[in-house]
Amino acid sequence: MGLKILTEHINVPGIETLEVYRKHGGYKSVEKAIKTMTPDEVVEEVKTSGLRGRGGAGFPTGMKWSFLAKPEGVPRYLVCNADESEPGTFKDRWFMEKNPHALIEGMITSSFALGANTSYIYIRGELLFVLRILEKAIAEAYAAGLLGKNILGSGYDLDLHVAPGGGAYICGEETALLESLEGKRGNPRNKPPFPAVKGLFQCPTVVNNVETISAVPWIVNNGGAEYAKIGIGRSTGTKLISASGNINKPGVYEIELGVPVEEFIYSEEYCGGIWKGKQLKAVVPGGSSVPILPAELILKTAAGEPRLMSYESLSDGGFVSGSMLGSGAFIVFDEDQCIVRNTWNYARFYHHESCGQCSPCREGTGWMERVLHRIEYGHGHQQDIDLLVSVAKQIEGNTICPLGDAAAWPVAAAIRHFRHEFEWHINNPQEATAPGAVYRGQPAAVTA
Amino acid sequence: MAKVTIDGIEIEVEDGTTILQAARQIGGSVVPPAMCYYGPLKGSGGKCRVCLVKVTQGSAKDTRPMPKLVASCITQVQDGMVVENTTNEEVLNARKGIVEMLLINHPLDCPVCDQAGECSLQDLSFEHGVSATRYEEERRTFNKVDLGPYIQLHMTRCILCYRCVYTADQITAKRVHGVLGRGDAAEIGTYIENVIDNDFSGNVIDVCPVGALTDKTWRFKNRVWFTKPMDAHRDCPTCSGKVTLWARGEEVLRVTARKDQYNEVEEFICNTCRFDKKEVTDWTIEGPRHIDRASVISANHYELPVVNVPIVPNLPKSTEKQLPQK
Numbered sequence: 001m002g003l004k005i006l007t008e009h010i011n012v013p014g015i016e017t018l019e020v021y022r023k024h025g026g027y028k029s030v031e032k033a034i035k036t037m038t039p040d041e042v043v044e045e046v047k048t049s050g051l052r053g054r055g056g057a058g059f060p061t062g063m064k065w066s067f068l069a070k071p072e073g074v075p076r077y078l079v080c081n082a083d084e085s086e087p088g089t090f091k092d093r094w095f096m097e098k099n100p101h102a103l104i105e106g107m108i109t110s111s112f113a114l115g116a117n118t119s120y121i122y123i124r125g126e127l128l129f130v131l132r133i134l135e136k137a138i139a140e141a142y143a144a145g146l147l148g149k150n151i152l153g154s155g156y157d158l159d160l161h162v163a164p165g166g167g168a169y170i171c172g173e174e175t176a177l178l179e180s181l182e183g184k185r186g187n188p189r190n191k192p193p194f195p196a197v198k199g200l201f202q203c204p205t206v207v208n209n210v211e212t213i214s215a216v217p218w219i220v221n222n223g224g225a226e227y228a229k230i231g232i233g234r235s236t237g238t239k240l241i242s243a244s245g246n247i248n249k250p251g252v253y254e255i256e257l258g259v260p261v262e263e264f265i266y267s268e269e270y271c272g273g274i275w276k277g278k279q280l281k282a283v284v285p286g287g288s289s290v291p292i293l294p295a296e297l298i299l300k301t302a303a304g305e306p307r308l309m310s311y312e313s314l315s316d317g318g319f320v321s322g323s324m325l326g327s328g329a330f331i332v333f334d335e336d337q338c339i340v341r342n343t344w345n346y347a348r349f350y351h352h353e354s355c356g357q358c359s360p361c362r363e364g365t366g367w368m369e370r371v372l373h374r375i376e377y378g379h380g381h382q383q384d385i386d387l388l389v390s391v392a393k394q395i396e397g398n399t400i401c402p403l404g405d406a407a408a409w410p411v412a413a414a415i416r417h418f419r420h421e422f423e424w425h426i427n428n429p430q431e432a433t434a435p436g437a438v439y440r441g442q443p444a445a446v447t448a
Numbered sequence: 449m450a451k452v453t454i455d456g457i458e459i460e461v462e463d464g465t466t467i468l469q470a471a472r473q474i475g476g477s478v479v480p481p482a483m484c485y486y487g488p489l490k491g492s493g494g495k496c497r498v499c500l501v502k503v504t505q506g507s508a509k510d511t512r513p514m515p516k517l518v519a520s521c522i523t524q525v526q527d528g529m530v531v532e533n534t535t536n537e538e539v540l541n542a543r544k545g546i547v548e549m550l551l552i553n554h555p556l557d558c559p560v561c562d563q564a565g566e567c568s569l570q571d572l573s574f575e576h577g578v579s580a581t582r583y584e585e586e587r588r589t590f591n592k593v594d595l596g597p598y599i600q601l602h603m604t605r606c607i608l609c610y611r612c613v614y615t616a617d618q619i620t621a622k623r624v625h626g627v628l629g630r631g632d633a634a635e636i637g638t639y640i641e642n643v644i645d646n647d648f649s650g651n652v653i654d655v656c657p658v659g660a661l662t663d664k665t666w667r668f669k670n671r672v673w674f675t676k677p678m679d680a681h682r683d684c685p686t687c688s689g690k691v692t693l694w695a696r697g698e699e700v701l702r703v704t705a706r707k708d709q710y711n712e713v714e715e716f717i718c719n720t721c722r723f724d725k726k727e728v729t730d731w732t733i734e735g736p737r738h739i740d741r742a743s744v745i746s747a748n749h750y751e752l753p754v755v756n757v758p759i760v761p762n763l764p765k766s767t768e769k770q771l772p773q774k
Contacts, residue, residue: 168630362608366553394542397517398500
């Protein structure tokens with residue numbers, strides 16, 4: 001059994017109440033931070049811990065915190081990004097639903113470290129039931145004097161609000177989230193200025209993922225150096241993985257970073273192997289926006305070393321033969337899954353969720369979806385494959401926010417690794433459009 | 449002050465200037481095109497991505513190149529920055545790709561479009577586009593909508609530059625005009641089917657880079673290149689009254705604000721000047737307007753200004769004007 005940091009007490013009955021949560025050591029970090037530490041010391045601990053953003057980009061949290069501008073007389077804000085809507089990702093919802101106080105504790109400690117007196121949890125609009133759980137927990141925390149004026153008699157004030165979004169994927173992008181939180185249309189902002197300088201209401205703001213913030217209490221309690229010992233290399237600590245797809249035991253698992261992918265898929269402790277003993281075909285290791293990898297490349301890197309569940313190992317080989325850890329949504333495909341159909345499905349999602357602000361993403365996502373739809377339904381031409389690659393390239397890197405990249409990568413990667421399958425679809429439209437038809441040949445060789 | 453090199457030409461500009469503005473100070477072919485950025489409107493820019501350029505050296509202190517192409521209209525210059533626009537293959541390819549994207553849902557109905565001849569998208573696709581399209585699917589279409597008695601919205605042609613939204617927001621009170629929907633289903637709308645009713649609403653027509661917003665008093669009256677642009681003014685209680693008249697013979701067909709070579713208006717004008725004053729006698733004519741844009745208009749006889757040859761006979765001496773000699 002690996003070390004559990006976030007999920008240690010998650011199955012204790014009644015952990016969602018303040019009483020039980022405190023009985024299991026809850027809110028110790030608030031007392032420790034506020035009573036015995038200065039805000040800068042907390043930031044230093046987080047820096048030492050090597051904690052990296054768990055929302056997808058993996059940017060070092062301590063460094064992000066130290067970039068926060070601190071002009072005199074201007075309020076600062078901490079915003080928790082709970083707008084988890086990437087296909088395949090469900091760790092934050094599960095975590096907040098089970099253990100809301102862990103997030104609130106993290107919010108108080110982190111807000112203290114950043115000197116924020118008002119903080120927000122921006123939660124996905126569809127998760128109304130989680131919003132109610134959080135609001136109940138926040139009310140308990142207010143009643144216990146952990147939130148509000150003069151927390152634990154220290155003179156530090158903090159107000160914590162939960163704001164629901166309207167159900168748009170784009171509002172998970174930090175600047176679109178801030179626009180939405182301000183009550184505007186959720187369009188990403190042009191950067192610079194970055195949120196650390198001008199964020200919410202034009203004030204310095206830090207936006208962090210639920211899991212990142214929830215890891216802070218442990219770091220404060222046990223020290224950053226202790227946290228840095230967990231994991232492998234620069235991927236320190238533990239990570240929640242939302243495992244889904246054709247596996248025996250889908251669900252959320254907390255892993256120590258550095259677990260081999262093979263062990264994660266096949267061991268009884270985690271996914272428990274492929275459903276019905278079938279063959280592994282491909283894995284999307286970090287949520288729908290990261291490149292898909294065929295079985296031989298997900299288990300071993302191009303150099304033949306075993307692939308590990310860590311930021312570095314999963315991205316080994318760049319996009320030619322690697323992928324990304326992303327938000328930790330581990331989607332497994334068995335031999336009976338059609339990559340073309342899956343790619344079309346992802347493209348449809350990004351087409352639907354593009355905000356329509358900048359031209360490459362607005363027009364390109366729709367274009368890719370229509371071409372993939374055509375191929376999937378047996379009306380593709382041979383040149384469509386190159387067309388898709390070219391459109392994906394025209395979008396990638398030329399947009400305001402990363403949604404354009406997120407839409408382009410899965411399409412480009414699917415063609416890179418499964419070109420044969422696309423060609424088979426185009427050349428055999430009748431066979432390919434029969435119900436349950438799947439290409440059973442070999443995947444394309446890896447080319448640089 | 450910051451020294452910046454664009455396509456090998458060095459220029460010193462104020463701190464906080466954007467790359468696009470610095471390029472415009474140099475002028476000529478190094479100026480990146482702009483479909484959404486509009487100088488007089490605060491917050492515009494960054495959306496159409498046609499002004500993307502390559503920064504091969506971030507600044508004198510940090511000589512690393514920027515990893516991605518940057519939108520020149522919103523990126524501020526740093527001292528010692530080196531920018532490549534037309535000299536960089538990557539930039540030209542990206543721009544060509546974006547022009548293609550802008551055109552896939554555009555109806556290409558230039559032969560019946562009133563904007564033809566002074567359309568930014570037309571110029572841009574002529575310069576960077578390809579003659580054939582790779583897009584086979586059905587194009588997005590909308591019905592035409594009347595936004596009040598003077599303005600018609602033809603959303604099919606729109607490229608969602610947001611200029612009209614900023615105009616409505618920044619120069620008119622009681623904004624009813626915004627973007628509804630998202631992705632390629634996003635559309636300009638007046639929620640719900642409101643009439644744009646204020647004194648400066650007509651300016652949304654001037655800022656539109658394509659033929660999505662057109663002047664109903666001018667629609668289908670004539671082609672732009674057959675009309676003669678003239679500077680004129682009148683004593684207007686609401687606005688500055690400085691306009692460009694577009695006339696054919698002695699008939700004033702259209703009134704617009706005066707625009708510079710980048711299509712940016714010098715001063716916004718009111719609806720009375722724009723829609724109601726269509727008689728020559730309403731105006732004091734100053735002389736021909738030199739249209740200095742890459743447009744078919746500059747192919748007409750007004751390409752070079754002719755000094756003080758009266759277009760309308762018997763004008764008072766006070767209207768004579770010293771025009772710059774080219």
